[in-house]
Amino acid sequence: MTDFARPLLRSLCGAALALALALPAAAGEQPYFSWNGDPRVPECEAMSVQGAVIGHIAGADPVYSGGLKIREMHRITETGYKVDQPSPYARRYCEARAQMSDGRERRVYYAIMEHSGFVGVSWNLQACVAGVDPWRVYDANCRTVRPY
Template sequence: MSRAMRALALAVLAASLAGPALATERVYFSWNTEPRLPACDEGSVRSAVAGTFARADADYYGGRMIVTLDRVAEVSPRPGGVSPLARRYCEGRATLTDGSVRRVYYKLVEHAGFVGLSWNVEACLAGLDKWYVHDARCRTVRP
């Protein structure tokens, strides 16, 4: 290998090692632009929350599904923190098909969708998580 090729290889190696040290804003590659996650009350998010319960086993929620989702509010935004993935914690009031009204807690996570290309939602209906998938008080989807 010639000296020029060796010098070029060394320069490329040095540049690739210095790159992560210079990246202070974003520590990973992302196609997402700001805002990285949709708002808690957007239609796509409401549909995703309702769809989560519609896809669940019919016996798990006793055949109940969400009819309306209102009084939606963002509880705590987490644009990064320890993880570089943005998270948004939300809660609302869900009216179910049996007429009952329950609190619904949900978490939006960046890059948690299909093959990591989009956001995903994890949701919990308070008092109806009989197998404690999200803890007795839905703590896994709350800040």
Template sequence: MSLKRLLLAAVTLASVSTGLLPLTVSSARAEIACESSLVLWSVSRKFHTYDRNVIKSGLRIEELYDAHPVYSTNHTSDTLIPRQYCKARAMMSDGRDRTVWYVIEYGQGFAGVSYRVDSCIPGFDPWHVYGADCFTVR
């Protein structure tokens, strides 16, 4: 490890331990939340792409509403990645209402900056990528 990297790691660790650089879900959630239009757009876009390339049902999400957090994890729990687990209702193009489960993982976007959203609609995960009934994003 180069001296520059070692120094950067020491400064980052000192900033985190003194509270100058907060690493909690609550501070990250101030920027992005379950009901954020960017997050809801990401959920809709991912379903559209997944449907077009994998399940080919021809359905799309017309509207996402009633989005709210279910629970969250932060750096004091078992994981080092803060996550916000969310639930919303989706009005689908077939007129049916379905539950959408999704998780926002902070610091997991491109190059570790921003966030990543994984989502699942029960019944639309034929290979159980997210476990039975979308268990891993609940």
């Protein structure tokens, strides 16, 4: 590659990355970056959040989770929203009913956290399915991802 082509390729890659980050994930959704202002984190019902919860649970070690996966989420509600308590970053706490791969319905709790995404640019979450935390990673009854 010539010395002229390298800077041009870097510029094109940077522009493509910026464009990809600026485009919505799906039609009707907006990207959630910290410099956009309100809302600081997406709503509990957002499809991008539901997908992240399902992916988070699916990514758990099968030994830990018993191989359970979420098939569908419904009855989604926000249970809390905190800013400056104690962190300056926003946290939205949510609860939903999840239809699991074993046919049972279980409660799923999740916390959406500002500045927790890749290099702190966007949001991320932690999720816990009640009754499927044998090592108490999220404390008893998913307490660490709940607002109480």
